[in-house]
Amino acid sequence: MTQRLILASNNAGKLKEFSELLGPIGFELHTQGEFNVPEAEEPFATFVENALAKARHASRLTGLPALADDSGVCVNALGGAPGVYSARYAGEPKSDARNNEKVIADLAAHADKSAYYYCVLVYVRHADDPQPVIADGAWHGEIIAQPRGSNGFGYDPYFLLPSLGKTAAELSPQEKNAISHRGQALRALVAKLT
Template sequence: MQKIVLASNNAGKLKEFQALLAPLNFQVITQGELGIPSAEEPHLTFVENALAKARHASSASGLPALADDSGICAHALDGKPGVFSARFAGEPANDGANNQKLVSDLNGQADRGAHYVCALVFVNSANDPEPLIVQTRWHGQIITEPKGSNGFGYDPHFYIPELNLTAAELDPAQKNLISHRGQALRELIVQLKSRA
């Protein structure tokens, strides 16, 4: 199995990536398991932050690295919280507080549309001149009352009209088929296979 370091310590993301990459013989380990601190995320775009995180993890580990930067963009809020999704309600990061702030900020807004974004970057080395970069969207709506207990982040408030379910009501396998991260990883896998 080929080891890849995941530039994240998010248990939810690790679980999703392990499930999606295991069939391809990749062993995903988190940067935290290797004692690598998190990278700075000073950029205003998902792609730039993901690239910075991937290069940082690869440099510190000497392994190929995979990083994603993802979040939710509410249409009525000009794309907020965007790259600040994990800490929308401030430090320390807290899913419940973030959801509460998003629902509160959308109070009275007619447009409840939102989309998850996932920018996924894979580098073979810290100085890889050809990083593989994928960015995808998953469209839905923000609902006021949370539903479901699966997933993480904004999933209990992210409603998918065509399924009549929130992301938190989907079982993990179903979510991996349609989510922003699942879409991005499948596109990345196509690129990895064509590069080999």
């Protein structure tokens, strides 16, 4: 028997990625948009609080279990910025190009270019679930000044994986999912749910 699960996102890529791992363990994923759920506010300074707020919001408005993620890139020399503000680092409206320009500019005076992508996933059985299931993952690399690759999105063309000699944007979707922060968090979540 399958259990319907609301993904607190309207991202088709995330829906596909999550469905591939959660489908085999009995979940049928739907985006919140299919239920006319508006995006939740993300007012918090931590990934876990934002993901929990999004999951509770989607569950409250649909009456179904929900899954939310919050993720971003954290640059060590910038004190962890852009962090939870990754999508809007250069302000509104959201722009990957402007966000990347700002990170490169902010990092120019620093020798340390190390960074990591971080993802938190939160699963709630119902809106007031007192024991949400939480999983996370981190993917370490460094920021480079010149973009490379055409896959991925966001900071991927500037996120170099020194051990592979490639940026995240130079990996195929399958390669990326096997090692990324979101892939790690999703596998950890599946392990907890099974």
